[in-house]
Amino acid sequence: MKPDPRYLLGKPVRDRILSEVQSMTGAAGRIGKLVSISIGDIPEVAVYVRNQARAAALAGLPFDQEFWGGEVGQDECKARIQAMNDDPDVLGIILQRPVPDHINVRSLQSAIHPLKDVEGMNPASIGNIVYNDVAMAPCTAAAAVELIRETGLDMKGLEVVMVGHSEIVGKPAAMMLMAEGATVTVCHHLTRSVAMHSRRADVIVVAVGKAHLIGPDMVKPGAAVIDIGINQRIHPDGSTDIVGDVDTEAVKEIAGWVTPVPGGVGPVTVAMLMRNAMRAYQRQQAAGWRT
Amino acid sequence: MKPDPRYLLGKPVRDRILSEVQSMTGAAGRIGKLVSISIGDIPEVAVYVRNQARAAALAGLPFDQEFWGGEVGQDECKARIQAMNDDPDVLGIILQRPVPDHINVRSLQSAIHPLKDVEGMNPASIGNIVYNDVAMAPCTAAAAVELIRETGLDMKGLEVVMVGHSEIVGKPAAMMLMAEGATVTVCHHLTRSVAMHSRRADVIVVAVGKAHLIGPDMVKPGAAVIDIGINQRIHPDGSTDIVGDVDTEAVKEIAGWVTPVPGGVGPVTVAMLMRNAMRAYQRQQAAGWRT
Numbered sequence: 111m112k113p114d115p116r117y118l119l120g121k122p123v124r125d126r127i128l129s130e131v132q133s134m135t136g137a138a139g140r141i142g143k144l145v146s147i148s149i150g151d152i153p154e155v156a157v158y159v160r161n162q163a164r165a166a167a168l169a170g171l172p173f174d175q176e177f178w179g180g181e182v183g184q185d186e187c188k189a190r191i192q193a194m195n196d197d198p199d200v201l202g203i204i205l206q207r208p209v210p211d212h213i214n215v216r217s218l219q220s221a222i223h224p225l226k227d228v229e230g231m232n233p234a235s236i237g238n239i240v241y242n243d244v245a246m247a248p249c250t251a252a253a254a255v256e257l258i259r260e261t262g263l264d265m266k267g268l269e270v271v272m273v274g275h276s277e278i279v280g281k282p283a284a285m286m287l288m289a290e291g292a293t294v295t296v297c298h299h300l301t302r303s304v305a306m307h308s309r310r311a312d313v314i315v316v317a318v319g320k321a322h323l324i325g326p327d328m329v330k331p332g333a334a335v336i337d338i339g340i341n342q343r344i345h346p347d348g349s350t351d352i353v354g355d356v357d358t359e360a361v362k363e364i365a366g367w368v369t370p371v372p373g374g375v376g377p378v379t380v381a382m383l384m385r386n387a388m389r390a391y392q393r394q395q396a397a398g399w400r401t
Numbered sequence: 402m403k404p405d406p407r408y409l410l411g412k413p414v415r416d417r418i419l420s421e422v423q424s425m426t427g428a429a430g431r432i433g434k435l436v437s438i439s440i441g442d443i444p445e446v447a448v449y450v451r452n453q454a455r456a457a458a459l460a461g462l463p464f465d466q467e468f469w470g471g472e473v474g475q476d477e478c479k480a481r482i483q484a485m486n487d488d489p490d491v492l493g494i495i496l497q498r499p500v501p502d503h504i505n506v507r508s509l510q511s512a513i514h515p516l517k518d519v520e521g522m523n524p525a526s527i528g529n530i531v532y533n534d535v536a537m538a539p540c541t542a543a544a545a546v547e548l549i550r551e552t553g554l555d556m557k558g559l560e561v562v563m564v565g566h567s568e569i570v571g572k573p574a575a576m577m578l579m580a581e582g583a584t585v586t587v588c589h590h591l592t593r594s595v596a597m598h599s600r601r602a603d604v605i606v607v608a609v610g611k612a613h614l615i616g617p618d619m620v621k622p623g624a625a626v627i628d629i630g631i632n633q634r635i636h637p638d639g640s641t642d643i644v645g646d647v648d649t650e651a652v653k654e655i656a657g658w659v660t661p662v663p664g665g666v667g668p669v670t671v672a673m674l675m676r677n678a679m680r681a682y683q684r685q686q687a688a689g690w691r692t
Binding site for chain 1: 527531558576591598
């Protein structure tokens with residue numbers, strides 16, 4: 111059976127991007143390795159790292175996993191990151207989140223050199239997005255933009271409504287979409303009527319973390335709906351499932367496109383990390399760090 | 402005659418802020434000086450510098466004017482700025498714009514250390530705004546926010562429409578307003594209908610550079626209108642005047658508040674520069690750069 115064409119699936123987009131990256135890594139010189147840093151023993155981090163390692167293998171990028179004990183201090187973390195900044199064998203640094211409570215994650219993100227910041231989390235990287243330099247953007251925001259592009263809708267003049275204004279998704283995605291010519295409205299928990307905005311949107315991007323927040327009554331017929339939410343539901347019988355911020359099955363009957371959860375934004379996000387790694391390589395070359 | 406209360410005037414706001422800064426500079430230790438850098442001989446720059454020097458005097462901040470010849474090279478500019486970064490006598494660095502064509506202004510702005518970036522123009526400073534750290538924001542954006550605050554409107558849930566998405570005004574102002582709880586839409590030259598957005602706005606902020614772009618038909622009764630435009634008009638008889646992006650006289654009959662041009666955002670902008678200088682001092686102290 112053919113999948114419903116209204117599902118905007120992440121896997122084909124991911125595969126295309128990973129193979130683009132792979133064709134570049136094959137042609138590149140000594141490219142260095144991606145280093146993933148996990149601090150402490152946090153179960154959900156293991157899933158992310160596994161997905162990233164798999165994508166890196168497909169992209170032809172060496173991927174090293176470092177596990178730092180939960181007792182490691184802030185200064186020691188910073189010193190180790192700074193050593194990686196100076197190490198030509200390190201192409202990019204991935205700081206897995208969450209981290210233990212005694213670690214200041216923002217400060218560590220700032221310590222990662224912008225040319226090695228493949229997650230696009232350093233304030234300087236985020237600032238570059240404001241200046242329309244979107245080479246290394248936060249991966250989830252970049253994935254949302256990539257999926258909108260996939261619809262074939264012309265970004266120029268597109269009315270986009272972002273629901274959620276986080277630093278790592280909502281705000282950078284808004285900036286990136288403005289750079290492409292979209293008119294962007296950013297809604298959040300203080301917005302008086304999200305529906306007033308979402309109903310007039312050509313594209314809705316949701317990143318809030320509330321299961322089924324966006325129902326069909328909030329969507330304009332034919333709109334594209336990009337769902338960044340990942341919510342675990344526990345049912346009365348004890349079983350669990352993962353759903354997004356969008357009531358996908360109901361919205362699918364109204365929307366032109368809707369990204370499923372799982373299988374939509376997630377696979378593209380990890381591909382964006384690999385694309386950032388490739389861009390980091392190009393920028394390090396341009397800066398004379400690599401030959 | 403009492404001025405029309407619908408004019409939201411910049412001068413009282415400027416005076417209040419400069420006197421706040423002045424009471425802090427009076428109590429501070431060795432505070433260092435602001436250094437203004439003008440490159441080449443560009444007439445409009447002289448006006449900015451004069452206004453800044455006057456505001457600095459009122460705020461009790463030492464203000465040095467450096468004039469670099471139009472023939473100075475990029476590397477030499479960068480080296481001089483880096484020397485100022487290291488010079489404890491320098492509190493903050495102001496790079497006047499425009500600069501001659503052979504100078505890359507973005508690169509020089511990036512060379513200014515974030516703790517001395519009193520104009521808030523370094524990408525790292527802009528990135529900090531995305532992370533809700535608005536201590537040293539671009540001055541014009543900060544002035545727009547300050548004038549909205551002056552109306553007494555509650556920022557939480559306020560529907561703000563920005564017209565113009567420049568890096569130094571539209572985008573940072575949008576971020577700052579989101580941080581305050583406003584729902585922000587950013588319109589620009591590719592927006593299909595600016596009026597559709599502006600007519601539903603509680604607050605309109607315009608920074609486009611088109612004389613009288615915003616007329617009364619684009620404004621909701623009772624809205625606040627913040628006009629950042631500065632446009633010189635040349636009349637048939639050869640006389641000139643300065644007007645904003647808003648048809649102020651006509652809009653005044655509809656709006657709850659409108660900032661005049663001149664006399665609205667301009668005076669507040671220069672006061673924001675002095676407030677940023679004070680915050681730079683506090684941050685340099687906190688970082689152990691000053692005792």
